[in-house]
Amino acid sequence: MQTINVALNKLIPIADELVSIEVDLYSSPIAAGFPSEAYNYIEQGIDFNKLLIKSKETTFCLVAGGDSLSGDGIFPGDLLVVDKLVEPYEKSILIFSIDGEFTMKRLEYRKDHIALLSSNPKYDPIIVKDGEELKRWGVVRYVIKSF
Amino acid sequence: MYALCDGNNFFVSCERVFDSSLEGKPVIVLSNNDGCAIARSNEAKALGIKMAANFFEIEDIIRKHNVQVFSTNFVLYADMSMRLKGLLSRYCPEVEDYSIDEAFLNFTGFDNNNLRKHCLEMAYAVRQGIGIPVSVGVASTKTLAKIANRFAKKYPGYKSVCVIDTDEKRIKALQKTEVGDVWGIGYRHTKRLQEKGINTAYDFSMLSRDWVRKHMTVVGERTWRELQGEACIKMDTVQPDKQSIMVSRSFGKMIDNCEIIREAVSTYACMAASKLRKQKSCAKSVLVFLDTNPYREDLPQYSQHIIMNMPVATSSSMEIINYVSEGLNKIYRDGYKYKKAGVMLMDICDEKAIQAHIWDTIDREKHKRLMEVLDKTNERYGRNTLKLAVLGDGEQWKIKQERLSPCYTTRKEDFPKVK
Numbered sequence: 001m002q003t004i005n006v007a008l009n010k011l012i013p014i015a016d017e018l019v020s021i022e023v024d025l026y027s028s029p030i031a032a033g034f035p036s037e038a039y040n041y042i043e044q045g046i047d048f049n050k051l052l053i054k055s056k057e058t059t060f061c062l063v064a065g066g067d068s069l070s071g072d073g074i075f076p077g078d079l080l081v082v083d084k085l086v087e088p089y090e091k092s093i094l095i096f097s098i099d100g101e102f103t104m105k106r107l108e109y110r111k112d113h114i115a116l117l118s119s120n121p122k123y124d125p126i127i128v129k130d131g132e133e134l135k136r137w138g139v140v141r142y143v144i145k146s147f
Numbered sequence: 148m149y150a151l152c153d154g155n156n157f158f159v160s161c162e163r164v165f166d167s168s169l170e171g172k173p174v175i176v177l178s179n180n181d182g183c184a185i186a187r188s189n190e191a192k193a194l195g196i197k198m199a200a201n202f203f204e205i206e207d208i209i210r211k212h213n214v215q216v217f218s219t220n221f222v223l224y225a226d227m228s229m230r231l232k233g234l235l236s237r238y239c240p241e242v243e244d245y246s247i248d249e250a251f252l253n254f255t256g257f258d259n260n261n262l263r264k265h266c267l268e269m270a271y272a273v274r275q276g277i278g279i280p281v282s283v284g285v286a287s288t289k290t291l292a293k294i295a296n297r298f299a300k301k302y303p304g305y306k307s308v309c310v311i312d313t314d315e316k317r318i319k320a321l322q323k324t325e326v327g328d329v330w331g332i333g334y335r336h337t338k339r340l341q342e343k344g345i346n347t348a349y350d351f352s353m354l355s356r357d358w359v360r361k362h363m364t365v366v367g368e369r370t371w372r373e374l375q376g377e378a379c380i381k382m383d384t385v386q387p388d389k390q391s392i393m394v395s396r397s398f399g400k401m402i403d404n405c406e407i408i409r410e411a412v413s414t415y416a417c418m419a420a421s422k423l424r425k426q427k428s429c430a431k432s433v434l435v436f437l438d439t440n441p442y443r444e445d446l447p448q449y450s451q452h453i454i455m456n457m458p459v460a461t462s463s464s465m466e467i468i469n470y471v472s473e474g475l476n477k478i479y480r481d482g483y484k485y486k487k488a489g490v491m492l493m494d495i496c497d498e499k500a501i502q503a504h505i506w507d508t509i510d511r512e513k514h515k516r517l518m519e520v521l522d523k524t525n526e527r528y529g530r531n532t533l534k535l536a537v538l539g540d541g542e543q544w545k546i547k548q549e550r551l552s553p554c555y556t557t558r559k560e561d562f563p564k565v566k
Contacts, residue, residue, distance in 0.1 A: 057230040058276035060556060065564035080565060085276030095565060100168025102565040137278075 052142045058085035060138065062095065062102060069093065069104060071119025079144040080104075086139045093140040104140065148262060148312070149378070150252040150285045151292040152235060152269070155300065157248030157279065158186035161227045162217055164278035165555040165563050173214040177202060180397050180547050181218055218548035226556045230277050238269040243382050251289055253382045259312060266308045286311040289380045290373035293330040294320050294348065317376060321349035331370040336363055348374060389426065394419045395489020399547040401440060403484045408437070409475055410539035415490040416471045417538060420464040423492055424522060429460035431494030433467055435474035440486035449485075451478040459507055460496055463514040464521070467492070468537060 053059045064078040072093070074080075082095055088107050094116070096103050105116035105126065114134060116126040128134045154160055158176040163169045173190035177183065184191075184200045194212055196205050209216060228247045236242045241253040254262060266283045273281045284296025291311055298320060299309035311317050327337035329348050339362075345351050351359075352374040360368040369379045394415040402408055412435060423430055436452035455470040471490055524533040553561035 055276070057233040058272075061559075061562045062565050063562045066566040068566070079562075084278060085272060097167040100166050102563055104565050 052081050052144075054141070055083055055085055059083050059141075064104075064143075066103075068118040068120050068123050069106065072106070073145075074104075074143055075145075077146070080140050081142040081144065082138040083141050084138040086141070088136060088139055095137040095140060096135070097137040102137065148254045148257065148259060148285055148287055149289050149292045150239070150254060150266060150283055151245075151249065151289070151296045152252060152266075152273075152281050152283045153249040153296060154231060154273075155280045155282055156186055156188050157228075158217075158219070158224055159188045159191075160279045161220075161224050162552055163188075164227070166552070169215055173212055174217070175205075175209075175214060176217045176219060177550070179219060180399060181549060182397075185219065216550050218551040220552050220554065222554045222557055223552065226554075227277065227279065231273060231279060231281075234273055234276060235269065238265065238272070241382055251292070251382060254285070262312075263308055263310045266310075267306065270307045281307065283308045284311075285309070286317070287376045288373040288378045290330050290370055291317065291320070291376065294324050294328075297324070297328065314376070318349060321352055321374060322347055324348040326351050329370065329374070331366065331373075336367065389422075389428075390495055391491055391493045392419045392422050392430075392495070393489060393491040394422075395436070395487065395491075397487045398485070398543075399545055400543075401443075401484035401486050402543060403482075404543075405475070405479045405481075407539075407543045408479065408485060408488055409472055410537065410541065410543070412471050412475055412488050412490055413468045413535070414538045414541065415488070416467050417464045417535065419490050419492045420462055420467050420518075421522060421525075423462045423495070424518060427498050428495045429462045429498045430457070430467070430492035431460045431496065432456045432492075433470050433474070434491040434493060435471050435478065436489050436491075437475070437478055437485055438487040439483050443484075443486075446484055447482065449480055449483045451480075453478050454493070459509075459511075460494070461511075461514075462498060463509075463511075463518055464535060465514060465517075466509060468535065472537075 049056075060082050062080040062082050064074050064080055065076050067075065074093075080095070088094055090107065090109055092107050093104055094107050096105070105118060108115040108117055112130055114128040116128065118125070159169075159174045162174060162176070169188075171190065172188070173194055173196075174188040175184045175191050175196060176186040178185045178199075181202060183202055184196055184198065184205065187196050187198070191214055194208055194214070196208060196214070205214075208214065224247060231248070232242060232244055232250055235250055235252060239252040239254060241255075243251040243253075245251050254265075257265065262285055266285060270281050270283055273279055282296055282299040284292045284294065284299050285308070286292045286295045295309040295311045299305045299307055302309075311320055324347060326332060326340050326345055326348055327334070329351065332340075332351070340346075340351060345354065352371065354371070356368060356371060359371045363370075372379050396411070396415065398411065402411075416433070432454055434452055434454045436450075438450045439446065439448050441448065453474045455474045457466070457470055461467060521533050525531065555561055555563055
C-alpha cells in the first residue's frame with residue numbers, strides 16, 4: 001500500500017503539468033492489449049512522384065490530343081508521363097516531334113525493319129527501313145486518365 | 148581534372164525542345180521588356196545579329212529572314228537549367244552551378260584516360276534526356292577548361308567534348324586563343340596587353356609572373372598560373388547568403404503616376420522580401436530608387452534614391468512595403484516620366500540575430516505566421532496566388548513580354564499536346 005502511495009505522490013504533481021502532450025501513435029504502442037508487430041512496418045504512404053517518375057530530370061508531362069492510339073485506350077486529355085532518356089523497347093509508345101508537332105506511335109521490331117503502329121484503323125503503319133534514322137523525342141512510361 | 152559544361156545557345160535550345168519547327172531556323176530570345184537579343188541560334192548569328200543587339204536595329208533583318216523571336220521565358224529556362232544540373236550530377240559528384248546554363252564539374256579521382264568517353268556519355272544523356280545540346284571542355288584547371296569548352300563548341304570534329312590533357316595540347320590551345328577570350332581577363336587589361344603586343348593567351352602565359360602580378364594584381368597572377376596548368380580556383384559549390392538583395396525592373400512603358408509606381412515598387416519589395424525569407428535572413432534597411440529614361444534626352448531627367456532605416460530588422464513583406472512606400476513619397480516628383488524603379492534590401496542579418504526594440508509596436512509573431520502562409524501557398528499553388536492588395540494587377544507597369552512561349556514543363560495548361 002505504501003509503495004502505491006509513494007508512486008501516486010510522485011505521479012500527481014507531474015500529471016498536473018501534463019495538460020497536453022503530443023503522442024506519437026505509431027512509434028510508441030501502448031503496452032495494454034497485444035503489442036502489434038504492425039507498428040514496426042509503418043511506411044510513408046504512396047508518393048506518386050516516386051511511383052511514376054523514375055528519372056526526375058528527364059521526365060516531362062505531355063497531353064494526348066489525338067486518337068491514333070485509341071485502341072490502347074489513350075484518348076484526348078489523358079496525361080502522358082514521358083521519359084526522354086530511357087531507351088525504347090519492344091511495344092513501347094514513342095513520342096516524335098516533327099515540324100513542330102508531337103505525335104505518338106507504338107514501336108514494333110520486325111525482321112528487317114521497324115514499324116510504327118497506330119491502334120486506330122484510320123492510320124497506316126509507318127515503316128522505318130534499316131539504315132534510316134529514327135529520332136524519338138521520348139518514351140511514354142505512364143498514362144494518367146481522369147474518370 | 149575540371150570540366151566546364153554549358154548548353155549551346157541555351158535559351159534558344161530550350162525553345163527548340165518543345166517546338167521542333169524552330170530547328171535549322173534563325174531564332175533569337177529578347178531580354179526583359181523585349182529590348183535586345185540575349186540569345187541567338189547559330190543561324191541568327193550567321194545573319195550578323197550581334198549579342199545584345201537592340202531589337203529596333205535588327206527589325207529589318209528579322210522581317211527579311213523571318214527570324215523567330217521570343218521573349219525571355221525564365222520559368223521554362225530555370226526549370227530546364229535545374230534538370231541540366233541534376234543530370235550532370237549523375238556523372239560527377241561535385242557540380243558547381245556557375246550560371247543558368249553553365250556548370251563546372253570536378254573530376255578529381257576519375258581515370259583521366261576514360262574522361263573523354265565519360266563526358267561524351269554525359270553530353271549524350273543531356274542531349275537526348277533533356278533535349279539541350281551541350282559542349283564540354285576538360286582540362287587541369289577551370290580557366291583551361293573554359294578554353295577547352297570554346298574549342299569543343301567551335302570545331303565539330305571534337306563531337307562536343309574537348310580534352311586538354313597534355314602540355315602539347317595546352318600550348319596549342321593557348322596559341323589559338325585570343326587573350327581577351329581568357330576567363331578572368333577583362334576589357335581593360337586586354338587593351339593594355341594588346342598595346343604591349345600580347346595578343347594570344349600563349350603570349351600572356353609567356354610573360355613573367357612578376358610582371359603579371361605587378362600590373363594585374365594577384366587576380367591576374369592567378370589566371371596566369373591557371374593557364375600554366377596549376378589549379379588555383381577551387382570549386383565553389385556553396386552559395387553564400389546574399390548580403391544585399393536587389394529587385395529592379397524597367398517598366399513596360401513610361402509612367403508619370405505615383406500610385407502606379409507604388410504598385411510596382413511594392414511588388415519588387417515583396418519579391419525581395421520573399422528571397423530574404425528563403426535564406427532565413429532579415430534586413431535592417433531598404434533602398435528605393437527611381438529613374439527617368441536617360442535615352443530620351445528630349446524629356447526632363449530625374450534620378451533619385453533614398454535609404455530607409457527600419458527600427459527592427461525584418462523580413463515581413465508588409466512592414467518593408469510600408470517603408471518602401473514612405474521612401475517613394477519622399478523621392479517622387481511630379482512632372483517626370485519614369486522608366487525604371489527598384490528596391491534593395493540591405494544590412495542583412497540572420498533572422499535569429501534580431502535585436503528587439505523596446506518601443507516595437509508590431510506583432511512580429513503574427514507577421515511571421517502570415518508570411519509563412521503566404522510563402523507556403525505561393526510555393527504550392529504558384530507565384531502570386533496570394534498577395535497583398537497594394538500590389539495591384541500590374542497592368543500599367545509590367546514588363547513587356549509579347550512573344551512569350553508556354554511554360555511547357557511546369558504548368559498543366561501549357562503541357563505540349565500530342566496529336
